Amino acid sequence: MRDHTRNIEIPADWDRRGLPGWCYHSPALLDLEQSELFKTHWQIACHVSDVPEVGSFLCFDMCGERAIILRDNTSEVRAYLNICRHRGSRLVAKEQGKCTNALVCPFHGWVYNLDGTLRGAARPESFPQLDKHEFGLKSLEMEVWHGFVFVRFKPGLQPSVAELLAPMEQELSAYRMAEHVPTDGIWTEETPVNWKSIRDVDNEGYHVPLAHPALQDLYGSTYADEPYVDGVSRSDGRFTPTKGRRWAVRNYKKFTKPQPHLPEHLHKTWLYYGIFPNAVIAVTPETSLFYQEFPVSTGKSILRSATYRNPVEDRQQRAARYLASRIDRETVEEDIQLTIWSNESMQSEAFEGFYLSDLEYGVRSHHDHLRRILPIYNVETAPDEDGLAALNASMTDAPDT
Amino acid sequence: MQNSEQEHQRKLLLAKDGEPGSGSTRYAAAMFFYQANMMSAELLEIYRRCSKFDAEDPIDVAKYEGIDVSEFALGFI
Ligand code: FES
Ligand SMILES: [Fe+2]
Numbered sequence: 136m137r138d139h140t141r142n143i144e145i146p147a148d149w150d151r152r153g154l155p156g157w158c159y160h161s162p163a164l165l166d167l168e169q170s171e172l173f174k175t176h177w178q179i180a181c182h183v184s185d186v187p188e189v190g191s192f193l194c195f196d197m198c199g200e201r202a203i204i205l206r207d208n209t210s211e212v213r214a215y216l217n218i219c220r221h222r223g224s225r226l227v228a229k230e231q232g233k234c235t236n237a238l239v240c241p242f243h244g245w246v247y248n249l250d251g252t253l254r255g256a257a258r259p260e261s262f263p264q265l266d267k268h269e270f271g272l273k274s275l276e277m278e279v280w281h282g283f284v285f286v287r288f289k290p291g292l293q294p295s296v297a298e299l300l301a302p303m304e305q306e307l308s309a310y311r312m313a314e315h316v317p318t319d320g321i322w323t324e325e326t327p328v329n330w331k332s333i334r335d336v337d338n339e340g341y342h343v344p345l346a347h348p349a350l351q352d353l354y355g356s357t358y359a360d361e362p363y364v365d366g367v368s369r370s371d372g373r374f375t376p377t378k379g380r381r382w383a384v385r386n387y388k389k390f391t392k393p394q395p396h397l398p399e400h401l402h403k404t405w406l407y408y409g410i411f412p413n414a415v416i417a418v419t420p421e422t423s424l425f426y427q428e429f430p431v432s433t434g435k436s437i438l439r440s441a442t443y444r445n446p447v448e449d450r451q452q453r454a455a456r457y458l459a460s461r462i463d464r465e466t467v468e469e470d471i472q473l474t475i476w477s478n479e480s481m482q483s484e485a486f487e488g489f490y491l492s493d494l495e496y497g498v499r500s501h502h503d504h505l506r507r508i509l510p511i512y513n514v515e516t517a518p519d520e521d522g523l524a525a526l527n528a529s530m531t532d533a534p535d536t
Numbered sequence: 537m538q539n540s541e542q543e544h545q546r547k548l549l550l551a552k553d554g555e556p557g558s559g560s561t562r563y564a565a566a567m568f569f570y571q572a573n574m575m576s577a578e579l580l581e582i583y584r585r586c587s588k589f590d591a592e593d594p595i596d597v598a599k600y601e602g603i604d605v606s607e608f609a610l611g612f613i
Contacts, residue, residue, distance in 0.1 A: 236548055239587060254567050259570060
């Protein structure tokens with residue numbers, strides 16, 4: 136069951152505008168977003184099944200920060216900064232893999248134990264005695280939620296992941312995501328838009344009938360969005376009883392079958408939970424997945440996602456999962472195009488901003504969350520770049536009027 | 537505990553030449569023995585030099601350079 140205590144009502148009279156256009160191409164704002172938003176908010180790094188054995192590791196880079204998620208000798212999952220304590224080199228250069236017993240820095244050869252402590256510096260006789268803890272890898276704040284590994288690079292205002300995602304708990308726990316296993320690894324792609332244009336597209340289902348023929352064929356008008364409330368949004372689509380006009384959808388509907396561990400109302404549903412500011416965890420009967428976006432520059436972002444599956448599946452379920460991923464892939468491509476069109480408008484001097492439908496209140500609710508973190512988003516015309524951070528700070532300190 | 541860890545590190549120190557990543561595995565194990573005062577800094581440095589060359593046998597290199605390998609040459613037998 137979903138959480139009915141959330142107030143998801145759309146106000147009768149709301150400001151239908153989006154963020155001011157300048158917010159999509161201001162380098163000074165992007166700096167603030169990276170340090171005050173991305174680094175201070177929980178980020179999905181991977182799933183525990185991506186690091187299945189002692190010594191398995193996965194690297195996760197974001198906004199100039201780099202993490203390594205590692206399974207230590209006691210089989211605990213740990214998160215460290217992927218930064219050598221000698222001169223800061225990337226300690227682990229491979230994206231994913233398994234190390235035997237220790238991490239060796241590729242620069243000068245300092246050696247670290249899997250628990251993060253320093254085993255020893257290279258040419259140890261050239262240093263004074265080094266304390267293995269003081270010179271150990273810096274650990275990163277980390278929390279595992281239903282198998283998903285969250286990290287946070289800087290302290291922030293969000294509560295623990297468990298508390299933050301409590302509204303998702305009841306409904307998603309049925310999926311047994313902690314037992315899920317990887318399908319085809321972590322997928323990343325660079326895309327030529329501001330990160331908010333990606334989120335703006337993803338935060339509403341108003342475009343589904345036009346942009347996503349496969350999704351329309353799958354769940355049609357049953358699709359509905361709930362806005363962000365305390366950092367979490369929710370959308371779902373229930374399969375329509377039609378056979379499906381498109382090959383992938385028709386066969387998906389044919390092959391997908393009730394998963395015994397799921398309650399009946401989730402047998403034919405795709406569910407999406409948005410996690411402020413930049414991620415979604417979605418589930419289908421066959422899979423769980425996350426997707427997220429990170430800014431590289433004002434006009435460039437990284438899309439990152441991974442799909443996990445039930446540990447046991449028969450041929451029919453495997454076929455269904457393959458078809459679901461086809462539908463999903465198609466949808467991603469369509470969305471990428473929409474984000475490009477949307478982002479382009481921000482460069483045009485003639486563009487007057489969004490005028491949002493009630494069906495796009497999710498977009499507004501995300502922007503309102505952003506405004507609460509960085510009040511500078513409320514400034515209608517582009518502020519001076521050099522003074523932007525100071526102006527934002529002064530607005531943060533100003534008492535509410 | 538200490539002994540079983542030493543036993544484990546011994547195996548890693550003797551990781552077969554040529555296996556991918558074995559140079560680095562041997563060096564990391566050598567660091568363990570250095571820290572336990574069981575290996576000289578000179579020999580550790582040979583392991584470091586060989587760490588990126590999986591096919592290189594550090595004991596051979598050490599012998600060639602005239603570094604004392606007494607205990608390690610025998611694989612602790
Ligand atoms: S930077 Fe890692 S050993 Fe020097
Ligand atoms: Fe979309």
